Amino acid sequence: MKAVINTLLGLCVCALVYICYASIMGPIKFEKEQKHREKQVIARLMDIRKAQQEFRMRHEGKYTASFDTLIDFVKTQKIPFIMKEGILSEKQLENGMTEKKAMAIINKAQKTKNWSKVKSAGLEHFKRDTMWVAVIDTIFKKDFNADSLRYIPFGKGAKFEMATKSDSTKSGAPIHLLEVKAPYDSFLQGLDEQEIVNLKDKQIQLGKYPGLMVGSLDTPNNNAGNWE
Numbered sequence: 372m373k374a375v376i377n378t379l380l381g382l383c384v385c386a387l388v389y390i391c392y393a394s395i396m397g398p399i400k401f402e403k404e405q406k407h408r409e410k411q412v413i414a415r416l417m418d419i420r421k422a423q424q425e426f427r428m429r430h431e432g433k434y435t436a437s438f439d440t441l442i443d444f445v446k447t448q449k450i451p452f453i454m455k456e457g458i459l460s461e462k463q464l465e466n467g468m469t470e471k472k473a474m475a476i477i478n479k480a481q482k483t484k485n486w487s488k489v490k491s492a493g494l495e496h497f498k499r500d501t502m503w504v505a506v507i508d509t510i511f512k513k514d515f516n517a518d519s520l521r522y523i524p525f526g527k528g529a530k531f532e533m534a535t536k537s538d539s540t541k542s543g544a545p546i547h548l549l550e551v552k553a554p555y556d557s558f559l560q561g562l563d564e565q566e567i568v569n570l571k572d573k574q575i576q577l578g579k580y581p582g583l584m585v586g587s588l589d590t591p592n593n594n595a596g597n598w599e
Contacts (some may be wrong), residue, residue: 398566401562401563404562405559405570408524408558409558409583411524411525412525412558413596415522415523415524415531415553416531416584418515419520419533419551420586420596421510421511422441422444423435423441423549423594424594425445425450425510426444428450432547435535436534438520438521438530438531438533442520444506445507445511445517446517447505449503450503451501451503452501452502452504454498454499456496456497457497457498459497460493463492463493470499473492473494473497476489477489477494477497523553523557525557526557526560527560529557529558531551532551532552532553533549533551534549534588535547535548536550536588548586548587548591550586550587550588551584551585551586552582552584553583554582555567555571557582558582558583579597580597583596
């Protein structure tokens with residue numbers, strides 16, 4: 372009987388040790404995996420932001436709330452890339468020469484075939500050519516998958532929540548806003564549910580969004596991320 376009691380006590384001690392260990396290591400493991408997943412979600416949000424910034428430059432400052440439109444833009448559109456050869460000397464700059472004036476002289480010489488002014492201005496080796504390069508080859512790494520932009524990493528098919536808003540300042544100047552969100556529930560799924568609840572509650576109590584996001588429809592913030 373005594374042996375049985377000792378065995379039970381030993382099992383109870385082991386159980387308590389395990390419970391204590393789990394209570395300490397559980398949150399540590401959760402935080403480690405949380406940071407690992409957040410890193411990839413942040414990288415995807417930054418890709419979306421880059422694509423939206425290029426889109427905005429070619430659409431009168433406006434963003435798009437459609438991933439279909441954004442992905443098509445990344446896949447098919449081209450942006451100008453200026454190839455530069457030669458620079459203006461300090462003396463040329465002091466004499467009032469600008470890149471715009473230099474190119475005007477060169478363009479005129481190309482049309483008239485009279486290169487005397489180009490030589491007298493010392494622009495023989497000055498060149499500016501505009502090349503049109505695909506968006507996907509300019510702002511993203513090689514083999515980038517544009518279709519992945521809409522999906523939240525670890526989200527098992529969950530998509531980012533993307534919205535836009537157009538407003539104006541008191542002076543009437545237009546303001547175009549963008550907001551892209553990834554809630555904790557989407558990319559932390561499969562982890563300890565209570566830890567997720569605690570994390571969400573903490574963010575809400577602090578008045579913060581319970582997840583990761585860039586931009587804001589409420590306040591212009593230059594599309595900053597809430598982790599920055």
